[in-house]
Amino acid sequence: MPHYIALIHKEADSSYGVSFPDVPGVVTAGGTIDEAMRRAAEVLVFAAEDWEDRDGNRRFPPPRTIDELRADAEFQEDAADAVVAAIPFRVTAEAAE
Numbered sequence: 001m002p003h004y005i006a007l008i009h010k011e012a013d014s015s016y017g018v019s020f021p022d023v024p025g026v027v028t029a030g031g032t033i034d035e036a037m038r039r040a041a042e043v044l045v046f047a048a049e050d051w052e053d054r055d056g057n058r059r060f061p062p063p064r065t066i067d068e069l070r071a072d073a074e075f076q077e078d079a080a081d082a083v084v085a086a087i088p089f090r091v092t093a094e095a096a097e
Contacts, residue, residue: 002089004063006040007082008033020087021075022061023047033083040087048091063089 009017015029016036028043030036048060066084069075 002063002091003086004044004089005066005069006037006085006087007078008036008085009082018043018087019078020044021069021072021078022063024053024061037085037087040085041090044087044089045091048089 004020004022006018006020009019010033015031016033017027017029018036018040019027020040023044026043026047028036028039030039051060052058053061064072066086069079
């Protein structure tokens with residue numbers, strides 16, 4: 001099963017925020033880290049169902065490996081104070097079209 005790398009951040013008085021380096025603009029949050037990770041899997045499927053990037057491209061961005069991400073300076077900076085998690089991507093029939 002494919003998965004996307006997520007960055008989970010937590011400020012002292014906020015929820016756990018989740019973002020995806022490979023899927024710009026797709027974010028979610030949860031009151032606990034478990035809830036945030038559940039929501040992360042859900043938001044990936046939701047985003048893929050109706051995806052269109054700024055250039056009008058309808059192909060959902062493919063996930064990079066953790067090794068590819070680690071070679072990316074922007075990822076290194078964003079991940080410095082984050083929990084890095086692999087979120088499973090369960091493609092639905094609608095998202096695969």
